[in-house]
Amino acid sequence: MAESMQGLHRTCRCAEVAAEPAGSQVTLMGWVARARNKGGIVFVDLRDRSGIVQLVFEDGSIDHEGFEKAGRLRSEFVIAVVGTVEKRLGAVNPGLVTGEIEIRVGQLRILSESQVPPFPVEENSRTKDEIRLKYRYLDLRRPDLQRNLMMKSRVAMLTRQFFAGEGFLEIETPMLGKSTPEGARDYLVPSRIHPGSFYGLPQSPQLYKQLLMCSGYDRYIQITRCFRDEDLRADRQPEFTQIDMELSFVDVDDVIDVNERFLAYLFKEVLDVEVPLPIQRITWQEAMDRFGSDKPDMRFGMELCDVSDLVRDCGFAVFTGALEKDGSVRGINAQGQGGMPRKKIDKLVEFARGYGAKGLAYIAIGADGARKSSFGKFMKEEEMDALVSALDGKPGDLLLFAADKTKLVCDVLGALRLELAKQMGLLDKNEYRFVWVTEFPLLEWSEEENRYTAMHHPFTMLMEEDLPLLDTDPGKVRAKAYDIVLNGNEIGGGSVRIHQNEIQEKMFEMLGFTKESAYEQFGFLLDAFKYGVPPHAGLAYGLDRLVMLMAKTDSIRDVIAFPKVKDASCLMTQSPGKVSPEQLEELGLALAAENAEE
Numbered sequence: 001m002a003e004s005m006q007g008l009h010r011t012c013r014c015a016e017v018a019a020e021p022a023g024s025q026v027t028l029m030g031w032v033a034r035a036r037n038k039g040g041i042v043f044v045d046l047r048d049r050s051g052i053v054q055l056v057f058e059d060g061s062i063d064h065e066g067f068e069k070a071g072r073l074r075s076e077f078v079i080a081v082v083g084t085v086e087k088r089l090g091a092v093n094p095g096l097v098t099g100e101i102e103i104r105v106g107q108l109r110i111l112s113e114s115q116v117p118p119f120p121v122e123e124n125s126r127t128k129d130e131i132r133l134k135y136r137y138l139d140l141r142r143p144d145l146q147r148n149l150m151m152k153s154r155v156a157m158l159t160r161q162f163f164a165g166e167g168f169l170e171i172e173t174p175m176l177g178k179s180t181p182e183g184a185r186d187y188l189v190p191s192r193i194h195p196g197s198f199y200g201l202p203q204s205p206q207l208y209k210q211l212l213m214c215s216g217y218d219r220y221i222q223i224t225r226c227f228r229d230e231d232l233r234a235d236r237q238p239e240f241t242q243i244d245m246e247l248s249f250v251d252v253d254d255v256i257d258v259n260e261r262f263l264a265y266l267f268k269e270v271l272d273v274e275v276p277l278p279i280q281r282i283t284w285q286e287a288m289d290r291f292g293s294d295k296p297d298m299r300f301g302m303e304l305c306d307v308s309d310l311v312r313d314c315g316f317a318v319f320t321g322a323l324e325k326d327g328s329v330r331g332i333n334a335q336g337q338g339g340m341p342r343k344k345i346d347k348l349v350e351f352a353r354g355y356g357a358k359g360l361a362y363i364a365i366g367a368d369g370a371r372k373s374s375f376g377k378f379m380k381e382e383e384m385d386a387l388v389s390a391l392d393g394k395p396g397d398l399l400l401f402a403a404d405k406t407k408l409v410c411d412v413l414g415a416l417r418l419e420l421a422k423q424m425g426l427l428d429k430n431e432y433r434f435v436w437v438t439e440f441p442l443l444e445w446s447e448e449e450n451r452y453t454a455m456h457h458p459f460t461m462l463m464e465e466d467l468p469l470l471d472t473d474p475g476k477v478r479a480k481a482y483d484i485v486l487n488g489n490e491i492g493g494g495s496v497r498i499h500q501n502e503i504q505e506k507m508f509e510m511l512g513f514t515k516e517s518a519y520e521q522f523g524f525l526l527d528a529f530k531y532g533v534p535p536h537a538g539l540a541y542g543l544d545r546l547v548m549l550m551a552k553t554d555s556i557r558d559v560i561a562f563p564k565v566k567d568a569s570c571l572m573t574q575s576p577g578k579v580s581p582e583q584l585e586e587l588g589l590a591l592a593a594e595n596a597e598e
């Protein structure tokens with residue numbers, strides 16, 4: 001029978017015992033990670049969230065009954081022990097903080113027993129995801145996940161501490177409310193009291209935080225949950241956490257300044273990593289031109305090079321054809337990859353096709369300088385020389401070219417650049433390279449909807465000098481929007497907001513809202529702006545992604561206690577689930593699908 005812990009008080013956690021001098025008495029509680037019965041002596045690794053310590057049970061040091069009980073211990077039993085800290089007699093374990101000591105146990109209580117767990121609770125588990133997620137409460141006992149969640153807790157604590165020190169107020173905004181357009185579908189919550197009406201769960205607190213600025217709170221922060229019903233994508237979560245902020249009387253530089261000091265503080269405190277300030281800034285245009293991506297990974301070079309002018313009159317129709325259609329020809333240099341076997345190059349071509357390219361042209365330069373090329377026969381020698389020198393091709397390099405519409409060329413080479421970096425081992429998880437990407441386009445043309453949509457959201461301010469372009473060439477208008485990018489991941493983004501009613505109305509017009517429809521959705525914000533609105537700007541980080549990078553793991557699920565899988569379901573609780581007909585009736589809802597079946 002499970003014993004109680006009455007009369008016992010835990011003196012410290014398992015790994016904290018390392019700080020106790022030999023000879024001290026400790027009371028520890030935790031889970032049995034491993035039990036080894038060696039006849040007259042039983043060794044147990046005791047685990048809690050701090051780590052592991054070795055327990056020794058020896059007939060004589062503990063009474064005979066206690067020793068027999070120790071013999072029954074199995075993995076995941078929860079126990080309490082009272083014992084003495086001793087220097088290890090056997091081999092020390094340099095991999096453990098407690099590797100030089102052990103606890104000689106004088107008293108043992110079994111607080112609860114465990115069935116044989118469906119998988120071993122161990123670091124870097126190789127058990128299938130589905131099983132681990134079904135038994136998430138066991139999975140969460142694994143030391144790597146425990147470290148991640150402890151790190152996340154610390155990041156949240158330091159975030160609050162830092163921003164409080166900068167005069168930010170933490171203010172809650174509703175979960176049941178009117179949702180903000182952030183480009184995804186809303187999760188809806190039906191109202192019982194107002195049958196037929198729905199709340200939207202927030203895709204972000206955007207509207208509320210702007211209203212808080214109107215109300216004079218001038219620096220707001222919140223660590224809050226956001227909900228986005230997006231199409232299925234691996235490693236996306238329908239609910240996730242943002243560090244969300246908004247500031248009054250500021251422009252781009254002010255937001256960037258406080259945030260880069262925050263990042264430097266956070267990385268120093270949590271990882272002991274120095275982030276050199278100021279963080280580099282590049283414009284969106286430059287990011288696209290140089291890296292083919294608006295979230296460039298700056299840990300390595302391999303920059304895109306526009307060679308359109310060098311091939312304008314060449315004899316290779318793929319190149320000239322793309323240029324005639326206003327496209328471009330660009331290349332990258334995969335240094336030292338000139339010896340890549342043909343099969344592997346073909347794989348890269350396949351990869352590029354996955355991104356919409358019709359093909360890839362290449363020049364492989366041998367160690368002796370001899371060139372092999374997929375299109376050399378269409379080119380003059382000097383044209384080939386010019387291409388090689390434009391890409392700074394040296395013996396042993398592989399030059400890859402794409403020709404098409406410029407956007408597609410950038411996408412393809414941007415993706416290829418990353419793929420090659422992966423293959424070439426250029427992505428060091430211990431290196432943290434930040435970059436601000438600024439001056440995003442304000443609008444994006446949507447082929448589907450045949451109209452402009454907001455690239456960030458409809459409240460984003462444009463660069464003052466681009467105001468005249470709004471009427472003449474809207475696609476060229478740059479926004480006062482910025483993203484903070486870490487190792488090729490967008491970890492945060494924000495913008496200066498429109499605080500002038502005329503510009504906001506114009507913006508809605510561009511986005512295809514009528515005056516009425518804009519009012520219907522955002523009337524309260526537009527009204528608020530009539531009563532004295534300060535210039536304001538803000539930013540939000542994806543906390544989960546940020547911690548994922550800090551914890552050097554590849555999956556966002558590793559930093560969320562109870563994550564959902566790709567189809568937005570939870571394997572442990574089996575949510576979402578059906579509800580009773582009574583519940584539906586109360587809400588005034590009927591299921592179309594079931595009615596159809598009847």
Ligand code: ASP
Pocket residue numbers: 182203204205206245493494495538539540
């Ligand atoms: N609300 C924006 C987002 O969720 C961030 C911001 O503009 O502050 O991406």
